[in-house]
Amino acid sequence: NAGVTQTPKFQVLKTGQSMTLQCAQDMNHNSMYWYRQDPGMGLRLIYYSASEGTTDKGEVPNGYNVSRLNKREFSLRLESAAPSQTSVYFCASTWTGRVGELFFGEGSRLTVL
């Protein structure tokens, strides 16, 4: 049972570099999310996709772009990484209308130097 799979698990970038975090779920969920988790700040929503073909901004979207590639996959792109984007990133998914019953991936730890 794979659930929600995120890659890579760890990444170190230099300021200004770009990268894409990949997320895939095998539970036939319609909605997918990207969160970041920072000490003292808790878990904050970056972007979400309510259904295939739609994406919307969350609480902290600046500096990020997303793509809902198909029903299974939702990627998060950092075009020009900044040290403030050092964080642990979590992808999550759920069924339509079940906003609180999220299934999370194991996280991707990103360090921007």
Added chain:
Amino acid sequence: SQELEQSPQSLIVQEGKNLTINCTSSKTLYGLYWYKQKYGEGLIFLMMLQKGGEEKSHEKITAKLDEKKQQSSLHITASQPSHAGIYLCGADYSGAGSYQLTFGKGTKLSVIP
């Protein structure tokens, strides 16, 4: 100010002791969700509360939502080392059609054998 406050921030208990974690909202919520996060891993959904006065239990964990739907508590009876981790509450403030949760900053629980 933070919409959703958790207390305490951290808790150290002896194995076998009971404990309570609180989650307080600055406004009425439609749903309250409890998650557990083991260190270095993703979040796991524990329980959902939607009705004022609702109480749910799973194994040794009981969650309650007050009548006003602004405060929830998570109670662990006879704690075990397996209960250690970070507990987060998430609030749905929008109800039907909502796609976003607001998370508290978490309570870090350590259980000493």
